[in-house]
Amino acid sequence: MPKTARALLQLPPATAAAIEKLGADLAVARLRRKESLKTWATRMGVSVPTLQRLEAGDSAVGIGIVATALWLIQRDGELGRLAAPEHDQGAIEMGVREAVELGRARARASAEARTRAAPKKD
Known part of the structure; x- marks a missing residue:
């Protein structure tokens, strides 16, 4: 079993909820585009289980994977403004x-x- 980073265990509840919502929103975006998990995962360069974790709101999914998913739905431009x-x-x-x-x-x-x-x- 992989070791969970302490920072992930200390996520504020509102932040954890926002990550879960992001994952769910990305799943909706994929489904609205009528893309399968396998096709979307291939386009992202990740495994299906990783994509499932992302869509489930797993906070341990890497930011690069999140950025790639945002790129697929043409929302990656927002990343540069998040902490401006x-x-x-x-x-x-x-x-x-x-x-x-x-x-x-x-x-x-x-x-x-x-x-x-x-x-x-x-």
């Missing part, structure tokens, strides 16, 4: 927080410099 920095909401929010903090730090430094530079009243 301009869509990384967490990093965008982090950048905004850092910019706000930088602005506050500069405002404090400016206020302190004005206070030091102000002439003392006797």
Whole structure:
């Protein structure tokens, strides 16, 4: 029995569900094209059991196999956008927080410099 990677055992439930849906959607795409498992697997360069695992939502199926399946249905172009920095909401929010903090730090430094530079009243 193959050893399961720890990362696969720790998949968040929503991510595991999304992978299962992707597999089911790929199965629907194959069936709508009236392709058999054998023909589709041959076109992908994989075995029928591997294709069955993909369609069942097995998270251990390699990303290259997933990419090939997406290519067959002309959806592989989406791969380049999945983790694009301009869509990384967490990093965008982090950048905004850092910019706000930088602005506050500069405002404090400016206020302190004005206070030091102000002439003392006797």
